[in-house]
Amino acid sequence: MSRRDDHLSDDDRILWNLVARSARPLKGKTAVEIPDIVEPKPEPPRPAANGVPALATKPKTPHVAHSLDDQTLHKLKKGRLPIEGRVDLHGMTQDEAYSLLLTFLNRAHASGIRYVLIITGKGSSSGGDGILRRAVPAWLSTPAFRHLVSSHDHAARNHGGSGALYVRLRRIRP
Template sequence: MSRRDDHLSDDDRILWNLVARSARPLKGKTAVEIPDIIEPKPAPAAAPVNGVAATAAKPKPQQVAHSLDDQTLHKLKKGRLPIEGRVDLHGMTQDEAYSLLLTFFNRAHAGGVRYVLIITGKGSSSGGDGILRRAVPAWLSTPAFRHLVSSHDHAARNHGGSGALYVRLRRTRS
């Protein structure tokens, strides 16, 4: 007797989203939109009781990836803090880069890695900013990455300059 498990692992969900996005609908059928992340809707406000509005509990502040502090940034630039992992996103589409980055961060976080280097590249030679160069910092503040990433900042010139990012991962809870 096999037990059916309705919960997908993070890796399986990433793979499924990649496959689902690359699929084309049959002739005469419309494509189904696949949401990136489903966020819960806020609960409706409570109705006033006896003319007094009920006070709602304050929501938890969301953890947002901040910039690295100056001392840590200086140590990373000078090589005094080890960069324990690096991932190169050159030549990837946004979907490929997103999936690779999420998988990479999950594995690095599980392994206790603290500092990693993300190489996005500087973009096209036509003078515009690269897509990944703009997208990756925005991704780091999304719910999918928020529980993994503590802070991030642009890398030093010797590590890729504006085409790379230093990322500090959150500590694993023991």
């Protein structure tokens, strides 16, 4: 059987990073540093070809994820709109959950999926709010997710209630 480390899919790479971070080095060995997943930085604007500086353009307003409209939320709750994908973040650290969520939403968006369910869990049984329950909605408004997420809202009780989120993904621009 041949080794094909250079052809890992994004899911395989994330899974490997999750496993590698949970492993402890053998006695007398040092731990190997595992790099975080780095997102590409946007390119700076290029000067015009004729040497004349480009005109200053008004910066685009950032896309901000809003709440789902009432009609869409009602259809999702009643099952009239299909939830085409779901991801469960239970028991993960913030780093693991962030990486998995970003990969999941990128793949769902690329596949043309419109509605997904993100299960964060409700938090600890000691009555405290869950870390992921608070963090995921904030993540959805960050630049890494803005181009993917159109809107989001808390799920209905039958889909996880306050421990889950409905997310509408943006349409793919031709």
